[in-house]
Amino acid sequence: MKGLITFSICALLLAQPLIGLRLPSNFNFQTEYKIVSKSAIKLVAQAEKVGLDKCKLCVDFAGQALNQLLNIILQGGVVGGCSELCGILASKTSPAIGTVCNLLCDIVGVEEFIKIVQKADLDPIYYCELLTACPVNDAGDAKFTKFTATPASGPQGTFALDFEYESKNGTGTGEIALEVVTVDGIPLGDAFLHELQPAGTYTGEFQLKAEPDPDCDPTQGPCEQWLPGDYTVKIAICNGECGSKHPHSQIYDESSATFTITQ
Incomplete structure (x- = not known):
């Protein structure tokens, strides 16, 4: 069975960020942070659930x-x-x-x-x-079979981050987290809710807007300039919140991809 990962924004909550960022502790983060640019990483919309989620x-x-x-x-x-x-x-x-x-x-x-x-x-x-609002599956698993950045090299602009994973026992309620290792060392990342899924193969895509954010206020924090050079994107899929020490939490798998900004 092959499916698409479903992510959606709840209109009632006015499309605010899904989860306060807390990515896997074994990623080489320099500091705790929230996403530098609000529009830098977006999930490509694929499907909407019918009714109240x-x-x-x-x-x-x-x-x-x-x-x-x-x-x-x-x-x-x-x-x-x-x-x-x-x-x-x-x-x-x-x-x-x-x-x-x-x-x-x-x-x-x-x-x-x-x-x-x-x-x-x-x-x-x-x-x-x-609260029993989200289901639990502590016997779940997931393994990345693909994670790529396209194009592999190019000027500032939008890069597609495509992933695929397989699960033999299904997954629990968790998240998919991304971190971008930038040339200038400014931390950048985000985490997205990943709802419980049955066993199968799943695909999804993020879009990374690798160009300076005109709305970024340097007085509120560093502004990523997307300088020419090599970038690494790390991805993790987790049961529960990535890096959490609470019950029903674990990192299923991690992967990485690279791309180069030429100018």
Whole structure:
């Protein structure tokens, strides 16, 4: 069986980043970071799920709200139920996030919801597994059979990153993470939710926009200039969040590809 990896953005959460970046610890990162250019790495849209994707909705929410929720809880200001907790969250974020908070909190009740927020320790996938919004498969596996960058050499512009992997036992809920080793040493990467899949062979494609971002503000952090030279792209597919020490987490496989910017 061969299929396409499905990634989608939840409109309710206004297309915010899927997951706070925490890539595999055995990658040679120089520092913890978030993606330097918001538009540098994009997943090529391939398919949309019909109806509500509860796992995706939950992970999108957790990536944006867990830190705020934890701060609200630690401040000790929550004495009521889900409505009060999620109302405070909505006032600090947005009404849409507050609505999703209420939906998820009502599943388990406010006391258990608070315990799960604290136990998850800012890990969105583990949080959603504790809420049973995302399924678990600890017997899963995945092995990359292809990872290429196209073109292999060329001027600044868009490079296609194509991957294929095989799974004998299916995969758990996890993520696919990317890191670009740049010529000037500026860290660049991102991570994307990878939902549970049955056994089979799967393909997907990312597009890397290898050209300076005109909207990058150097006062907020370094701006990648995509200088001429050789670049390495590392990819990892994981059960759970890549690099997480929580249950239901492991790195299935890693691979890398190279390309050269000529000018």
